[in-house]
Amino acid sequence: MSSLVDLHPITRRSLLGGFAAASALVVLHPFAARANSNQAHLRLMETTDIHVNLMPYDYYADKPNDTLGLARTASLIDSIRAEAGNSMLIDNGDLLQGSPMGDYMAYKKGIKAGDLHPVMKAMNVLGYECGTLGNHEFNYGLDFMFNTLAAAKFPIVCANLTKGELASDPKNDVLYFKPFTIIDKKIKDGAGVESTIKVGFIGFVPPQIMMWDAGHLEGKAQTRDIVEAARAWVPVMKEQGADIIIALSHSGIDGASQTDKMENASLYLAGVDGIDAIFTGHQHLVFPGPKTWDGIKGADPVKGTLMGKPAVMAGFWGSHMGLIDLMLEKDGKSWKIVDFTCEARPIYHRDDAKKIIADTKDEPKIVAAVKDEHEATLTYVRTPVGKTSAPLYSYFALVADDPSVQIVSNAQTWYIKDMLKDTKYKDYPVLSAAAPFKAGGRGGADYYTDVPAGDIAIKNVSDLYLYPNTVQAVLITGAQVKNWLEMSAGMFNQIKPGSKDEALLNLDFPSYNYDVIDGVTYEIDLSQPTKYDKDGKAINPDANRIKNLSFNGKSIDPAQKFVVVTNNYRAGGGGHFPEIASDKVIFVGPDTNRDVIVRYIISKGTIDPEADGNWKFAALPGTTATFQTGPKGRTFAAQVKGAKIEDAGNGTDGFAKYRLVL
Structure with missing residues (x-):
């Protein structure tokens, strides 16, 4: 993921013949070297x-x-x-x-x-x-x-x-x-x-x-x-x-x-x-x-x-x-x-x-x-600023609604509603898009969010939100919300109904592009092929993985407008999500997503990160799939909402293997 801190510019240092800070030799700027008596x-x-x-x-x-x-x-x-x-x-x-x-x-x-x-x-x-x-x-x-x-x-x-x-x-x-x-x-x-x-x-x-x-x-x-x-x-x-x-x-x-x-x-x-x-x-x-x-x-x-x-x-x-x-x-x-x-x-x-x-x-x-x-x-960042009523972990963030993603969405929604309350967008329904950043992968078997219930300190926020992105919001249609989720569903391989222990996760799809959208409910049908590849190209234009997409208990209206709060990376077109780009942006926040989470924790005193279960996989009777996550996830497997997860032994490279019963 490209983040703000990754930015490195083209400079004009060649003009000076080298970087003076790295050398005892000071090279005068050409203007200083050639200035005449009437020049400075x-x-x-x-x-x-x-x-x-x-x-x-x-x-x-x-x-x-x-x-x-x-x-x-x-x-x-x-x-x-x-x-x-x-x-x-x-x-x-x-x-x-x-x-x-x-x-x-x-x-x-x-x-x-x-x-x-x-x-x-x-x-x-x-x-x-x-x-x-x-x-x-x-x-x-x-x-x-x-x-x-x-x-x-x-x-x-x-x-x-x-x-x-x-x-x-x-x-x-x-x-x-x-x-x-x-x-x-x-x-x-x-x-x-x-x-x-x-x-x-x-x-x-x-x-x-x-x-x-x-x-x-x-x-x-x-x-x-x-x-x-x-x-x-x-x-x-x-x-x-x-x-x-x-x-x-x-x-x-x-x-x-x-x-x-x-x-x-x-x-x-x-x-x-x-x-x-x-x-x-x-x-x-x-x-x-x-x-x-x-x-x-x-x-x-x-x-x-x-x-x-x-x-x-x-x-x-x-x-x-x-x-x-x-x-x-x-x-x-x-x-x-x-x-x-x-x-x-x-x-x-x-x-x-x-x-x-x-x-x-x-x-x-x-x-x-x-x-x-x-x-x-x-001392301040190591001192609790609030409490969490339940553990914050991301071991199962890719296979079920998850507390570490939920709390980010809760904070983003709280923030954007306040920011838009006196604007022309105040009456639009608000959704929140958030992705799991620490989800194993190349980071290894310990690369997961894991904050126990109880005191929560400011430094724990980096566990929830890795990147110094800033808050932005887009105004899009219900149809575009669905395609956003279709793109996210590229995280998963197609699973044949009735098959046993097929690999669930598409390892070429980055977890930071797996957005969960809160404020709607939906199911993901893994029997369908993915509609988009990881670069946003429609490879199966007629595919329909997202089922039963609803807002306020009713099927989503494809023409209805929604404000979706996210970050500058996604709103600016990061991840190649279909039709999500800077021309849809209606709010550019002055605050980082991390700062918003800290403010949310301070304002609430005690946060409730329990996942609301707004999404799940569509049932495929007689079908199972496997995935790997951190072995510490065994503590939480039975608590996962909306998914039946079984321990399937050890995986590779220190990971644990799990079975998802579909």
Whole structure:
């Protein structure tokens, strides 16, 4: 399964002749090397979407992780500055929520006026010069955000967050933050002569915070369209003497037609006259970079431009440092850009075997600054945050309705109903699609979810949900729901009625593509061939494995519309499910599925993961099939709902063998 953490970009490191962080040799950027007396090289460095990932540690899995952490990104800074003539470090938002450290600071420790959040400790140590807001800054409420950001030793700018109703003229909006700042930056030209350039920074947050955090913001704030706000304020920045204007856009890149209050508006923001360069974020992707951006008119993912202007998106969780290098030339008393390069420089790479290789080491200043909070977070994730009334296990997730999948669906349904309650989709029926991630296979005979009844800690959530996917929802028809399930049923081999102990599972079909859809009931008829192969190709178009598909006790109406909550991988077309793609997406959540599960557990106190038995195999009298699962599953075989399972001895490679009586 392709997950967010697997992302690794195309970069422009070849321009520098090698990765300076891995070598004692510092290679100057070509602009720094060739700048003349009236020219200067200015390097702008971006972090974005840190999400309180300060240390290279996955708190959910409770183990180190070389793909993340500001401590790793920060170790690039000295060498990156050494390559440059002049430099500035900025952040593009989503600092305060997204890892258990963020939850610990909000739910356990708290931040009062005058307190120092570990994010601010780290950023102040590193010498950031400007920042903007991300949508996740609002997740714990306005007081928490303001108390935290008050400790920043650098300006925070945001031009489209108002304290009340929008004014007729954006320049008359009453804003929570300054819309922009102009920094008098001392720079040296190619001859070593120091002078001042006025660098303007303007910031933007996604307008959708009014939906995502309505509980914190309703009646207290409004958001303005990003491009509209930019068109109002950029001329003011010019009037106040900005030589160059940099947009800090916590908004992604979308090639769709421009709309009012567009979430991912950076492409159109780059088209605003007067903006010279743009830092983007929010989407947890890399620009310039891979094929994600192919076909978007106005975006050049090789050169790194939006509307012809330099642009960067630096991944997420500290995975990359974004770099925009500007060759500046003095034109009378002011400066102008005459050339640029763009790069997203990673903290790791993968070798030929896809093994993760760290390209950086921990920055000692960050490790020391956040040591206490890191250790407190470890205690926090290992401490129960709720209880489960029954065991959570996935030993039989592929052959019967299962508690580990059930609890994910329960949490997703709880979340999406709340998110859509004030939208035009509020009256549509909600279904939830979830798959078992830990289901043996190549992971081995112990690769299963197994959480006993009783206390449940945050780190147990990684057992339930392996991937850092984000929540999305699609709007589809009843017919498309059925085809979604027909695709999932490719998990099973065709079984001849009356046969004994045929192999049940299609081992070429990945378990993470075996979606169970909750909210409907159905049976799977194994006597039928599979309709689709693992790549979504209809190989038996007339096959009909899904039987008795019902909603609210009645046969599903093929034309009825349903909201199905899932993850970004599936909603974006991952797994090649028929007709499930980004054009069906009606909700893009700001939260990971893991975070939703944690919130659900905390809100319920005690969760009931018992499977509701909404699906089963159609009866085939006199027929049995066999499958392998972990030997620890013997404890639970008799408890499985809707299936008769018998122990069939030992399997191969440490697995146990079971018989399913059909």
